[in-house]
Amino acid sequence: MTIETAEYPAPRADRCPFDPPPAMQELRERTPLARVRLWDGSTPWLVTRFADQKALLSDPRVSADVTRPGYPSPAPVRGGSISFILMDDPEHARLRRMVTAPFAIKKVAAMQPGVQKIVDDLIDEMLAGPNPVDLVEAFALPVPSLVICQLLGVPYADHDFFQKNSKVIINRNATPEDREQALGRLFAYLDGLIGEKIASPGDDLLSGLTSRIAAGELTRADAAQMGVLMLIAGHETTANMIALGTATLLEHPDQLALLRDADETLVASAVEELLRYLHITHNGRRRVALEDIEIADEVIRAGEGIILANDIANRDPAAFTDPDRLDLRRSARHHVAFGFGVHQCLGQPLARMELQVVYGTLYRRIPTLRLATTIDEIPFKHDGSVYGVYELPVTW
Amino acid sequence: MNVSVDQDKCCGAGTCVLLAPDVFDQRDEDGIVVLLDERPPGDLHETVREAASVCPGVAITVGS
Incomplete structure (x- = not known):
């Protein structure tokens, strides 16, 4: 097998902003496993296919520990407090379980009427305000920001501050210094909030963490670190799915028409299909092998880095029929x-x-929603570790 | 069909509860899986198998 080492991450095609990089799609067709070259010159393995990725991501011989030699870091590793998402069990599980309760299915279902009101109110404001408008600013960012603020106990009035700093942190072209400073500002902000919650706890996730601190189960720094993670992950990802999903649907009018009068079942399947099709966390899941692992006639050696490119797995024809077609009615739940x-x-x-x-x-409330520009004028987040659009000018 | 769960492996993602709420639930304190029905009726077998296959922690075992 002679396959040259591709640069990773690879660029998307100019004309296909909703598809993974063509070089990566081709790689998946040719081989299940290939070496790729990262920003630092290292050449970890890229696992290209759905079944192999799932197997490796649940394999105990594979580690998510960012401090292990060989870990294929997407950017220079900084010092300081490390998030539990970059740790292995049992410490990872211990910390994660401190914050899972509010995300349980029944608790989330109970939040649904509140989210519906947020969405309806923002649409009312949009319809009463200027037309055209940037959907990102007017709607896509406020919805998840309001929701995560309420869940964590973060004042929404500070949204400009945390959105601006989050944007720097997830920009892969930001300098390490800028990223470090933005992280530092968010960390200090969350640490301050935790101080306030210790003095007067409320009914929110950060207040819940203060009792863990008091019990000696969690350091205040770890609690602030968790707050930073959930604040960023809670608004950036969903905001990008809202705006990028809308851009995608506006470019697929037959699919958008289905959604305008869809029942709950079709809406739920549309969400799964758009998650699959767009796969916004497009930098790959990063891991390192703890032991030699045989896969597809090759051996990943202990200590070698592994990248699981979930974006191209979601386009693997072995897992999804006609995978490059957006089909809101398909079963994409896996x-x-x-x-x-x-x-x-x-x-x-x-x-x-x-x-x-x-x-x-x-789309039900604004059935005439359309782009106020052409798709080639839309600025896509090619430089983001989370993909999306920077702006989406819309009219109706 | 016999269903069992491993609470140590569960990471509380809730995918099983979403698919089969009559068979799986989550603990209030940390969202970890609770098995409601070890022997679910026939009309739920397909959904329970799907829940096992999408469980990220591979914490659900389905036997015949």
């Missing part, structure tokens, strides 16, 4: 848009519910 294994997205029930409310409401 997609890996939230990852797989014990690190699978913690907030997925909340993300699903928010997207179901949004996709089920926005």
Whole structure:
């Protein structure tokens, strides 16, 4: 097998902003396993196919520990407090279980009427305001930001501050210094909030963490670190799915028409299909082998880096029929848009519910929604570790 | 069909509860899986198998 080492991440095609990079799609067709070259010159393995990725992501011989030599880091590794998403069990599970309760299915279902009101109110404001408008600013960012603020106990009035800093942190072209400073500002902000919650606790996730601190189960720094993670992950990902999903649907009018008068079942399947098709966390899941692992006639050696490219797994014809076609009616629930294994997205029930409310409401209430520009004028987040659009000018 | 769950492996993602709420639930304190029905009726078998296959922690075992 002679396959040259591709640069990773690879660029998308100019004309196909909703599809994974063509070089990566071709790689998946040719081989299940290939070496890729990262920003630092290292050449970890890229696992290209759905079944192999799922198997490896739930394999105990594979580690998510960012401090292990060989870990294929997407950017220079900084010092300081490390998030539990970059740790292995049992410490990962111990910390994760401190924050899973509010994301349980029943708790999230109870939040649904509140989210519906947020969405309806923002649409009312949009309809009463200027036309055209940037859907990102007017709708896509406010919805998940309001929801995660309420869940965590973060004042929404500070949204400009945390959205601006999050944007720097997830920009893969940001300098390490800028990223470090933005992280530092968010960390100090969350640490301050935790201080306030210690003095007067409320009924929110951060207040819940203060009792863990008091019990000696969690350091205040770890609690602030968790707050930073959930604040960023809670608004950026869903906001991008709302705006990018809308751009996608506006370019697929037959599919958008289905959604305008869809029932709950079709809305739910549309959410899964858009998660699969768009796969916004497009930098691959990063791992390192703890032991030699045989896969497809090759051996990944202990200590070698592994990247699981979930975006191209979601386009694997072995897992999805006609995978490059957007089909809101297909059964896509087995997609890996939230990852797989014990690190699978913690907030997925909340993300699903928010997207179901949004996709089920926005196009029904504004049936004439359309782009106020052409698709080639839309600025896509090619430089983001989470993919999306920077702006989406719409009119109706 | 015999269903069992491993609470140590569960990571609380909730995918099983979403698919089969009559068979699986989550603990209030940390969202970890609780098995409601070890022997679900025939009309739920397909959904329970799907829940096992999408469980990220591979914490659900289905026997015949």
